[in-house]
Amino acid sequence: MSDFSCYKVGRQLIPEIDVLLKKRFRILQAIHAAGPLGRRTLADFLHVTEREVRNETTLLHEQQLIEIGQKGMICTQLGYEVLEQLKPLYYELSGLAQKEQQLAEKFGIERVIIIPGSFRSEASRILLGKEASKWLVKLVQEGSKIAVTGGSSVAAIAPYLQPVDSMPSVKFIAARGGIGEEMSLQANILVSQFAKACHASYKTLFMPEFLSEQAYVAMKAEPSVQEIIRLYEEVDIVLHGIGTADEMAEKRGSSEADKALLTEKGAVGEAFGYYFDAEGRIVHQIRTICIQPEHVKQSRYVLAIAGGEEKAKAIEAYFKNAARQTIFITDEAAANEML
Amino acid sequence: MSDFSCYKVGRQLIPEIDVLLKKRFRILQAIHAAGPLGRRTLADFLHVTEREVRNETTLLHEQQLIEIGQKGMICTQLGYEVLEQLKPLYYELSGLAQKEQQLAEKFGIERVIIIPGSFRSEASRILLGKEASKWLVKLVQEGSKIAVTGGSSVAAIAPYLQPVDSMPSVKFIAARGGIGEEMSLQANILVSQFAKACHASYKTLFMPEFLSEQAYVAMKAEPSVQEIIRLYEEVDIVLHGIGTADEMAEKRGSSEADKALLTEKGAVGEAFGYYFDAEGRIVHQIRTICIQPEHVKQSRYVLAIAGGEEKAKAIEAYFKNAARQTIFITDEAAANEML
DNA sequence: TACAGTTGGTCAAAATTAGTCCCATGTTTT
DNA sequence: AAAACATGGGACTAATTTTGACCAACTGTA
Secondary structure, three states, X not given: OOOXXXXXXXXXXXXXXXXXXXXXXXXXXXXXXXXXXXXXXXXXXHOOOHHHHHHHHHHHHHOOOEEEEOOEEEEOHHHHHHHHHHHHHHHHHOOHHHHHHHHHHXXXXXXXXXXXXXXXXXXXXXXXXXXXXXXXXXHOOOOOEEEEOOOHHHXXXXXXXXXXXXXXXXXXXXXXXXXXXXXXXXXXXXXXXXXXXXXXXXXXXXXXXXXXXXXXXXXXXXXXXXXXXXXXXXXXXXXXXXXXHHHHHHHOOOOHHHHHHHHHHOEEEEEOOEXXXXXXXXXXXXXXXXXXXXXXXXXOEEEEEOOOHHHHHHHHHHHHHOOOOXXXXXXXXXXXXXX | OOOOHHHHHHHHHOOOHHHHHHHHHHHHHHHHHOOOEOHHHHHHHHOOOHHHHHHHHHHHHHOOOEEEEOOEXXXXXXXXXXXXXXXXXXXXXXXXXXXHHHHHHHHOOOEEEEEOOOOOOHHHHHHHHHHHHHHHHHHOOOOOEXXXXXXXXXXXXXXXXXXXXXXXXXXXXXXXXOOOOOXXXXXXXXXXXXXXXXXXXXXXXXXXXXXXXXXXXXXXXOHHHHHHHHHHHOOOEEEEEOEEHHHHHHHOOOOHHHXXXXXXXXXXXXXXXEEEEOOOOEEEEOOOOEOOHHHHHHOOEEEEEOOOHHHHHHHHHHHHHOOOOEEEEEEHHHHHHHO
């Protein structure tokens, strides 16, 4: 699966396959991703008419790519194989492959993966979760130490992590303390979920986000904190999201004065607790224990996850000054915004 | 062009491409073969409705695979390339590739080429001519001596022979004298046509078909006849047709007694002036000067051309005892009959 | 039991396609 | 020169397919 020459020739005689392939691929992919579901749900999901879904699914059923039960439609093994084999072609057709390439070059990083659609939609977040989990499994080695930040994008991975042979020896490490009230999206919660999902161990770092100078120094001297700082130095893989500056400030419940200060300094994005401006320069950082940029640069791989058109500017800024060994998973909406 | 894996996977999602590809390929091929021609003519040609031709040709036109002028439709360079590249796929889809293989194995010969349709139709004969001429050019070498028999199938090549670099040194040799009245299909006429078409030289053998024993012996002693017999021994390529026994007897104006004799001996087919039975055994031969079976077997290549369902039995019989180095070009009608 | 979600069936309306014929024009043959 | 022929493009009605929107029966689940 790498040579589409016969497809490209065939397309000259049968131009309609392009749209057909895309349509059906999307539907099959959605069925595969969203498990058993019915016509109407699927139609809402993909923003197409029920009729269209019905037409295509009956065909997919005839082709034995899906099974139809009373709980809804489900993707067969054959369907999954077709999906896997046609994925590069689909990406090619949708121009996603090209956009991935362009972004990777623009940012000067290892690889960019674009998920069709927008992370705002359920469908894309499912695909995101599967894709990110696939990469994580691919990158992980015996005894890997994985630093994890919070955020909804990173959280999307959780449902799709599965135990793998090498997994019991890996360790998930909270890259920093929690933020705001959304407990379920905190780094601490996520590492425990991840670890549980794949039978690995984990290390949390419970600590307030805003510390006074004295408290900060005092905490840093604590043995338990010393230990996690040492761990940060040995991190193999960093798994993190990227946020917009105002969104993060909002979530952290920053004061109006602080927000104004951030704006004044030109902060547009946030990652690992660091705010950076449009040029990727760090303009502010939270005084808390967290993984340091130099640790990130030293790690073997960085898996960055962020999507949604509203984050486009923050992402572009972040990658002005990011680790080369980054693999970035984003969505079509953000990718289009950035190109 | 040899790996259709992506096509085969894609077909699972888009089963309709099969029929579409076949339909459009046929139309494009016909336009390419039959030169500039109009909708209605083309429709008759392919036995489809005018509407269908119209639909497909407008599409082909949009795809710039054909051009539409006032003399009719004509295949563009791009169209020709698509045609060439998709041909193996088309053969695969139509099952022709498989049938070719089966026949080649059944007959124990080098290669079988099946032309879509039936040689009775103009369209197929044009394709036959082009294909056969392509093979002839491929097989020919500097100084090749090519023995040629008569018949409508062999005659179909003439319009498509073109001068090639090595051609001036080759020599076309009439494999035997003329038959019947149809001058234009006689071996003698054909060799001169062929030679003229590709700027080669030729050798004719004008002689009655039926000789008395004395005349036969006398003729054989003639220096000019001796010369051509010597040429037969040095033939590199044999280009011949295969006929049914009764058809040939009819053409030769044989007497009822002779016909009865042939029937009695079980003759079903004819080639090079030899009649053979269902087992490929020679049961009768015309007393005239012509190329000998052993010369044929010694030649580098044999290009046999015969089609039409009525010839199926004769063909099968002939190949019971034919040279292994034969390349056989036939039509779909005969192929289906034989399988 | 009530409910939310599923498939498969149905059916009229809308849209598309198929099947013809015609015509002005250019080409070939007479 | 004239006539016969073949061409693409236009046009229009009938037939067919597609669409959109229901409803009934069924099945797990709360």
